[in-house]
Amino acid sequence: MQLTWNQQVVKRNNKSLVLQMIKEQTPLSRAEISQRTGLNKSTVSSLVTELLDDELVYETGPGESSGGRRPVMLLFNHIAGYSIGIDIGVNYLLGILTDLQGKIISEKNIPLHELDYKKVMNQVNQMITHLIDMAPTSRYGVVGIGIGVPGIVDEKGEILLAPNLGWKDTLIKEELEETFQLPVIIENEANAGAYGEMRFGAGQLFENITYISASIGIGVGFILKSELYRGKNGFSGESGHMMIDMNGRKCSCGRNGCWEAYASEHALLNEAKQLLKVDLTLEQLIDEGKKANPEVIALFKRVGQYLGIGITNLVNTLNPQQVIIGNRMSMAKEYLQETVNYTILEQSLPFHHKNLSIQFSELTIYSAALGVSAFVVENFFITEELVEQT
Template identity: 55%
Template sequence: MNHKTWNQHVVKQENKALVLKTIIQLSPISRADIAQKTGLNKGTVSSLVSELMEEQLIYEYGPGESSGGRRPVMLLFNQVAGYSIGLDLGVNYLLGIVTDLQGNITQEKIIKFNNLSYEEIKKRLYEMIDNLISLTPESPYGIVGIGIGVPGTVSKSGKILLAPNLNWQNIDLKSTLKEKYNIPIIIENEANAGAYGEKLFGAGKEAKNIVYVSVGIGIGAGLILNNQLYRGNNGFSGEIGHMTIEIDGAKCSCGSMGCWELYASEQALVKNAKRAGLLTDSAELDNLLELAESGDEIAIQQFEHIGEYLAVGINNIINIFNPEQIIIGNRMASAERWLKNALEKRMLARTLWFQQRDLEINFSELSTHSAALGITAFVVENFFNSDLQKFSQAL
C-alpha cells in the first residue's frame, strides 16, 4: 500500500474515532451537531456515522428537538455492543468485574485468600474469568478483552517483573492468558489502573494532577500528570511504597530496609493489632474494621497510628509532585473515618505551607473498585484503537 493511501486511512480512522468519542460524550446528538462540534463537514460525518452504525457501535433514536426545521434524528452510543472483564489481583483477594463499553458494572465477584502460590492463584484466576464469561450477556463484539491489575512492576510488554508481596518475579501471565482465552489481554500495575479509574469514574474527575495512593497489603502510587497517566521511562513509576522512611528500619520483601509500606499499609495495621492482642493469627482488616465500628478504642488507635504514617509518605509525595489532589484508595480507604483526622493533623504540621494551597486530600469514591474499573477502561480503549493497529500490522 502506498504512503498516500495509508495517510488517508489514518486520517479517516482518526476522524471516525473523533465522531465516536463525540457521540459517547454528548449522546444523544444529531449529525449536524457532530459536524459543528468536530469541525468536520456534514458529508464526512454522515459517511462515518453510517460505518459506525454498520459496526453496531451506535444507533439512531427518534427525532430530537427541532430548531425550526425538520426534527433531527438523534444518535446514541451502543454501550452494550461489547463487554470488558477487569480483575484486581490483590495479595489477599481477587476482585473481578464485567463492564459494558461505558464502564457500567454488570457483574462482580470477589474471593479472599492467603499465601497462595502462583499456580494456585492462576487456578483461581481461571475460575473467576470462566465464571464472569458465563455471566456476560450476548453482544455483537462479545468480550473485547481481559485486563488485570497487579501489585508490582509491569514492563511495557505486559510482563510482571516483580511483585514482592506475591513473591513473583518475571511472570509472563499475559502470554498464558492470551493462549487460553485468545482475546486481547492487558496487564497493568494496579495503582496505575486505580489512578485511571478514579480519573474517569471517581474522585479525580476535576483535577489535572493527581497522585492516587493505593493502600493495601503494600502501597503503590498512580500518577496522573496534566491529565495523562504517567508511567515513567520504562513503565515502572509509582513504586512509592518502597521509599525509605526509616534508615535502620525493618527488612522489606523488596530487599530494602525501612520501606513506607512496612509502616502505613494493611500488613502494618494487622501486624500492630496482633501485637496489641486485638486480633488472632487468622484475623485481617475486616475484623479490625468491625472492632472500630463497635467503638473499640484500641482498634481506633491502630487506624490513627497508620494515618500518621500515611501522612509521612504523602508529605514526601506532595513535596515532590505538588499535585492538586491526593486520592487514597484500595482496601484501606474503607477506614477513612479513623484515618482522616490523624492523617490531616500530621500533614498540616509537616507539609510546607505553600504546598498546602489548592490541595485536596480525598478517599476513593469507588470504594475498592478503582483498579478494576481502570483496567476495564484500558481494555475498552484498546478495543476502540485496535482497528488502526490491525491495519498497520497488515502492511
C-alpha cells in the same frame, strides 16, 4: 474506490473522533458533531452510517429543533461489547465484567490464602471463565481482559517483580492470551487505580492526581495533565518503598524502613496482632472501631499518621491538585481521614497544600479493576478494524 494509506489513516482518525464525541457527549445530532469537530456534514453522515452499521452507536427520538426539522439524536451503544477487569491483590482476587462505558455488570470477589503463582492463576482462569459466561449476548462479545497486579510490569506485560506476591519474571499475558484467545493488558494496579479514579471516581474533575493504593502493600499512581504517567521504562509509582526510617522495620522488598512497612494494611494487621494477641482482618478491625474499641482506634490513628507522612513527601515533591487514598484501606476512612489530613496539612509546605484536595476513593476496592477494564475498552477501539478497506 481503493483508499490510499493516508486516506485510510485520516478516515480512521475522523471516525474515532466522531465515536469518541458521541461516547462522551451523547446524545448528539449529526449537525452538532459537524459543528464541534469541524468536519463537513457529508463526511460526518458517512462516518455515522458506518458506526451505525458497526452497532457502536444507535439512533433515538428527535431532539429539539433550531428552526428546521427536528434532528435525529445519536447515542453510544455501551452494550455492543463487554470488558473484564481483574485486580490481583495479596489477600484477594477481584474480577468485574463491565460494559463499554465502565458500568459493572457482574463481579466476583474471593480471598487469596496462597500466593503460589500456578494456584493463583488457576483461580484467575476460573474467574475469567465465570465472567465470560456472565456476559450478555452482544455484537462484539468480551473484547479483552485487563489484569492489575501489585508489582513492576514492563511494556510487554511481563511481571518483572511483585514482592508482596513473591512473583518474579512471570509471562502472565502470554498465558492468558493463549488460554482465552482474547487481547490481554497487564498493568500495575496503582496505575490502573489512578486511571480508574480519573475516569469513574473521585478524580473526574482534576488533571493532576496522586493516587495512593493502600492495601497489603502501597503503590502510587500519577495522573499528570489528565494522562497516566508511567516513567521512562514504565516503572513509576513504587513509592511504597520510599524510605522513611533507614534503621526501621524490615520490608517485603528486603530493605529496611520502607513506607509500606508502617502505613499499609499489612503493617496495621501486624500491629493489631501484637496489641490484641489475635489475628484479625481489616474488616474485623473496622468492626472493632465501630464498637469504640479505644486500642483499635488509637492504632488506626497511628497508621494514619504514617500514611500521612508518606503522602506529605509526595505532596512536597509533586504539588498535585488532588490526593486520592484508595484500595482496601479506604474502607477505614472513618478512622484514618482526620489523622491523615492533619498530618499532611501540618507537615507539608504551606504553598503545596494550599487548595489541595485530599479524598478517599469513591470506588473503594474497584479502582484498579475499573481502570484495567477501561484500558481494555480503549485498546478495543484502537485495534478494532472499523474502517472499510475499499
